[in-house]
Amino acid sequence: MALEAFFLPATPGQRFALLHWPERACEVGGAVVYVPPFAEELNKSRRMAALQARAMAAAGYAVLQIDLLGCGDSSNDLVDASWEAWLADVQLACTWLQQRTGAPLWLWGHRTGCLLANEAANRMQCVVDQLFWQPVLSGKQYLQQFLRLRLAAELAGGDGRRVMELLRQQLRQGQPVEVAGYMLSSGLAGGLEKAELLLPHRSGRVEWIEVSNRPDAGLSAAAVARLTQWQAAGQEVRGTVVGGPAFWQTSEITECNALVQASLLAMQRAPAP
Amino acid sequence: MDIRSEVVSVLDEVLSLKGRATAFSLDTPLLGALPELDSMAVVALITNLEERFGFCVDDDEIDGSVFASLASLIDFVHRKLGS
Numbered sequence: 001m002a003l004e005a006f007f008l009p010a011t012p013g014q015r016f017a018l019l020h021w022p023e024r025a026c027e028v029g030g031a032v033v034y035v036p037p038f039a040e041e042l043n044k045s046r047r048m049a050a051l052q053a054r055a056m057a058a059a060g061y062a063v064l065q066i067d068l069l070g071c072g073d074s075s076n077d078l079v080d081a082s083w084e085a086w087l088a089d090v091q092l093a094c095t096w097l098q099q100r101t102g103a104p105l106w107l108w109g110h111r112t113g114c115l116l117a118n119e120a121a122n123r124m125q126c127v128v129d130q131l132f133w134q135p136v137l138s139g140k141q142y143l144q145q146f147l148r149l150r151l152a153a154e155l156a157g158g159d160g161r162r163v164m165e166l167l168r169q170q171l172r173q174g175q176p177v178e179v180a181g182y183m184l185s186s187g188l189a190g191g192l193e194k195a196e197l198l199l200p201h202r203s204g205r206v207e208w209i210e211v212s213n214r215p216d217a218g219l220s221a222a223a224v225a226r227l228t229q230w231q232a233a234g235q236e237v238r239g240t241v242v243g244g245p246a247f248w249q250t251s252e253i254t255e256c257n258a259l260v261q262a263s264l265l266a267m268q269r270a271p272a273p
Numbered sequence: 274m275d276i277r278s279e280v281v282s283v284l285d286e287v288l289s290l291k292g293r294a295t296a297f298s299l300d301t302p303l304l305g306a307l308p309e310l311d312s313m314a315v316v317a318l319i320t321n322l323e324e325r326f327g328f329c330v331d332d333d334e335i336d337g338s339v340f341a342s343l344a345s346l347i348d349f350v351h352r353k354l355g356s
Contacts (some may be wrong), residue, residue, distance in 0.1 A: 040313055089301045099305065145320055152315035155304060155337040164332040180312060213286045220324060245286060249317040251291040 001057040008066065010092055013075025016067040017093070029060040030267065031103045032131075033093045035120070037111035038192075039078075039146065039182045041248040042071065045110055048247050048255060052108075055260045059268070061106075064097045077237030079176050079183040083116075083191020090120040096129075104129065104204075111248060112136045115195040119202050129204040131263060134248065137222055140152035149157065149180040179237055197226065205236040207266035211244050211256055240266060274309055276354070280347050287317045297343050304340035315340060327351040 001020040007014040022028055034049060036042045053063040067074040068089045070081035077128035094105060105128045114135035121128045137140045151163045167177050170184045178184075200206060210219055210225060219227070219239045227239045244256030285294035288309040303310055310318075318340075319330050330353070339349045 144332075145316055148316045148319070148332070149312050151332065151335055152312035155312075155315065155335070155340065161333055161336075213282070221327070246290075246317070246321070249313070249320075250287065250289045251311075251314055254289065 008092065008096060010069070010075070010089065012072075013071070013208060014070075014075035015075070015089060015092070018053070020053045020063040022057050022060050022062065023092045027060050028062045028103045029196075030062070030106055031097045031101050032056055032061050032063045032106040032108050033097055034063065034065040035090055035107060035109040035117040036065070036068065036071070036115035037113050037248055038142070041111050042179060044250065044253065047253050048259070049110070051255065052260050052263060056263060059264050061267075062097065062101050062103065064093050066093045070232040077183065079185050082185070082187045083195065087118055087120055087123070090116055091123070094120070094124070105157060106131055109133065109135065112139065112142055112192065112195075115139055115197055118197055118200055118203075119195065122201050127204045129267075130206045131198065131267060132206060132208045133259065135197055135208065135223075137197045137226060139192040143189055143193050146184075147177075147179060150177075153180070199230050199233050201233045203235070203241065205238070206230070207263075208237060208239045209259060209262055209266065210239070210241050211246060211259055212241055213243065213245055215243070217241050217243070238266065276350055277347055279325060280322070280343070281348055283318065284343075284346075288314055289320055299342065299344040299347070301343045303342055303346065304337055310340065322350060326350060326354060345349045
């Protein structure tokens with residue numbers, strides 16, 4: 001397996017990118033673009049993303065991970081990011097990878113990354129398969145949970161109850177808000193709030209995987225509802241649950257090896273008839 | 274459903290307590306006493322309780338007193354479940 005770190009020229013500036021490549025370059029069986037989650041979930045899941053990227057490369061996939069605008073080592077600050085700019089970054093990563101290899105394209109999203117991946121897939125000219133890790137279904141609900149970090153931070157003292165109202169007011173007025181050390185612009189909040197995990201128009205298959213620590217866990221009720229709806233509309237989609245910790249939000253950095261194996265298995269199995 | 278053991282298992286998972294939560298008594302203090310229970314963990318805890326028990330928490334229900342102790346957290350879940 002080969003690892004390459006570099007900057008991709010973009011507008012504005014550049015994006016930090018990591019490329020995992022199979023040992024034998026002639027054997028690339030698929031091209032995967034990772035679409036990361038948001039804010040602290042991104043940090044918490046870096047290790048799992050790295051483990052998965054390596055496992056994919058060992059299994060014959062070329063995997064490109066990029067830091068979106070305003071994240072990690074890419075240009076600008078988070079406050080400069082917008083939902084549209086992030087969609088453009090996903091497209092940029094796909095185009096770049098497809099120029100390197102003609103192998104079939106996969107978009108691998110995690111949490112809000114699934115919202116971005118799915119929208120990017122809808123806008124593409126070619127068929128793309130998608131791998132979802134614990135997808136966020138509603139950007140609106142996610143934004144509420146994110147803003148609650150400020151509320152939670154003020155629980156110990158202060159006037160917690162008015163916090164949410166003030167934050168929303170600031171965003172409505174076009175001002176950025178600071179939550180858990182992240183400066184969120186009203187534009188990004190607005191884009192996230194409008195994002196919904198809707199039926200993909202142009203996707204090949206969708207492999208949807210959730211993680212749960214409960215021994216008897218099934219897919220979440222919300223996931224079952226969405227999967228049923230998509231299947232009825234003719235979308236090829238499969239849901240899987242694996243056992244393990246919610247590594248994108250646990251206090252410590254945790255691993256879920258079952259997810260790495262399940263993801264490879266899901267990608268490699270033949271499409272359903 | 275045993276609400277106490279469900280709450281304890283959510284706490285243990287979200288806070289990465291590696292089984293320590295199973296030794297908590299009802300009056301074990303949480304918010305302000307457990308360093309693992311920072312703002313990220315509070316929000317993760319709420320989200321996980323919502324998913325585990327299938328209820329929906331409003332912003333104005335989120336109050337420091339809910340997270341004061343294991344007993345207050347269990348009480349909150351009971352209230353939300355209407356039992």
